[in-house]
Amino acid sequence: MQTNNKMAVAPVRRLIWQMSIPPLISMFLQYSYNLIDSAFIARLSETALTAVSLSFPITTLMNAASIWIGVGVNVLIAGYLGEKKQDEANTTVTHGLLLAFGIGALLNLLSLLIMKPYFGAFTNNEEIYQLSIAYMSVCSFMQIPNMAHIAIQKMIQATGNMVAPMCFQIAGVVVNFVFDPLLIFGIGVFPAMGIRGAAVATVAGYLLSMILAFALLLGKKQKVRIKIKGFHLQKWLIGRIFALGLPSFIMNALSSFMVTFVNFFLVAYSDTAIAFFGAYFKVQQLIVMTVNGLIQGCLPIMRFNFGAGNRDRLHSAFRYGTALVSGMMILGTLTVILFPAQLLGLFTASEAMRSFGISAMRIMAVSYLFCGWSTMISTYLQATEQVFPSMLIQLLRQFLLLIPFMWGLEKLLKITGFWLSFPVTETATFVLALLIFRAGRKKETLCSGTKTQ
Template sequence: MQTNNKMAVAPVGKLIWQMSIPPLISMFLQYSYNLIDSAFVARLSENALTAVSLSFPITTLMNATSIWIGVGVNVLIAGYLGEKKQDEANTTVTHGLLLAFGIGALLNLLALLIMKLYFRAFTNNEEIYQLSLAYMSVCSFMQIPNMVHIAIQKMIQATGNMIAPMWFQIAGVVVNFVFDPLLIFGIGVFPAMGIRGAAGATVAGYLLSMILAFALLLGKKQKVRIKIKEFHIQKRMIARIFALGLPSFIMNALSSFMVTFVNLFLVAYSDTAIAFFGAYFKVQQLIVMTVNGLIQGCLPIMRFNYGAGNRDRLHSAFRYGTALVSGMMILGTLTVNFFPAQLLELFTASEAMRSFGISAMRIMAASYLFCGLSTMISTYFQATEKVGSSIAIQLCRQLLFLVPALWCLNKLFQLNGIWLAFPVAETATMLIALIIMAWHRHKNIL
């Protein structure tokens, strides 16, 4: 049944485009949520924008956990299909859904429990503190629908169907975009909810995506299905889901910790600096995670052919994907460098923010030139079950190199040093990724 799977026989270049464009669009839409929220919220006040910026590490960590389970399920299903193990693939679907519901509920509760302590650590401004609580007390309820719809999205993508998941992603973003102004500003029959309205629109968008995702998964044409009959919990399968998705979780979770670290440095300067970095990071995530959508299209191709023992197609997918990723990162760098003022205008930037924000965006955007290659190498290791090497690269990017660079360059160049730390850390990470790749080749284990 699986011998005619397009991931085994289709031309690699054409296949990558087919597999990558839908998740690329999906990731663009996924990270449009936060950018749209911030753009509308900024029209309330700079303090409201700061509140959303302070909430971003929490929501990013929640998204990272969703992607962790989703990618783990995706990689495992793609591998089972490559090995022609349909029953194991279906069993993975059921495990993935149970994990998504259970962990989603736990994270929802944790977000509500920690938010007061977390926000108080970053601001003494009572208005910003109260706005942060108002936003997060609603936004935390996004987690169950977020985890479930991403898990189902990855399940369906693992079968080679990249188009259908894109549509329930689009539906959620449209709902968010439409209801943001209605609920924030109170247009027509809708009440003016302010920052709570932005959070409510986000939750509504994710909820719709989850409902549509379930409807799609239960359809008769899907190549994987929920297994109920004779199903039992398999601890080894759960462990593999966690292990295979762990590099993706680390990549995304480190973004949360990184923003937290940066905010700890920025709080010494001003609330405006925190608001700016939150706004900039929405732009960066939109660019970097859109490119990551392309990488996600390459991942099941590499994983399928690794499972099928076809090393030529595995390496071809890696080379072709790397070229596309590098090209898109260059385009992202040029966009930010040519239009920093226009991007800041999306967030109703004050003159104080523009005074340092334009040059800061140009400095940080240089980091995109280096992170494409290292991320693609990390993904290759993920597909071939060299999880340790994949994790090492992600740790270098946003922790082992970035935090020392932030500390040293802040001491030397003050605020500009914080911005310089990003291209410095990405350059060092790229070199380490190339060294690890060369070591694996030398050992003849690629």
């Protein structure tokens, strides 16, 4: 019975832990793999690490598209279940799968078409160019299984089941982790494929996750199902999926555009600077996206209770989630500030990289707490269907404020100003996000008072 749904009745603090720990673990393992993947590749050469760093914006954009559809479906299904509309939830499942396969195939093709001119724009080094092509020509094929497994993951999470999606994601991560060294270095019966081996391991991991995800979705105990009988495409529903997932897409896609802009700036300094930022960003993503796993657990709780009209539980989830985000971001900041040399050592950093990389990591780590607060506010706005303000916060964080600060501070302070632009941007964004949030809450209070009267 929907009235017994734990999202409506379970204590909020316990519910947040139950909902957040599985995606938090999944994100930690996923981005640990990404970090270790780059660490293995760095053992080939700094040139290989530079090639992966140049590829990162493309793979990030592909992941952002997957999250776009997944989160849009998640928010819709959680809302429909909160409103006790089972048929609409099942219809959303089918639409989400069709979008995942269709858009996945399109992005697979586009990445193959753009990679040569893209890499050619960033490097004149023939070795880096060829390594980038070798890596991306395989990684492009991750997109269909990536989109499908993330869409199903979000569908099942919307029902309150966070453990099962964690399991099929972990299975893919384990495959990646095991086959990375085997295929990169040629251990035992496996051929030494170098950088291409890392890409093959990535695609294999996503493929396994997709297969397991479908097996889970088709199980008899799922609270949502694929609707086939009486199904027909509904353009307005597709529009809703795109609209509700758009803030999450922007948050993730802007990382891709941001790294692209960063590479444009850093190419004027050296290939080592590009390799460093690629390595650092893996560390940052491990911290930020692990916290984002926690926030993912808060999103369906807030969305469900918004749909059910329970404002007290909605606000309680936001407050407690923000407290947990703060603690995790402080821990991440201290880790980077205290151990930058050890973290760079994971990537076999050269003396040239260490000479500027240690201080750069400490400067950029100051931004994490403000990033967490802004993202939590953006997620609350997303859950309450305030889509434009939610998107605006992400645009401010990674584009509208960052690029001008990056340009101006780099002109004043050279490469040090470039690193400073990140904490300056995150601080300014949080101040603006807080103003947006307070204005929205004030409007919400006034509307509630009017309805009561």
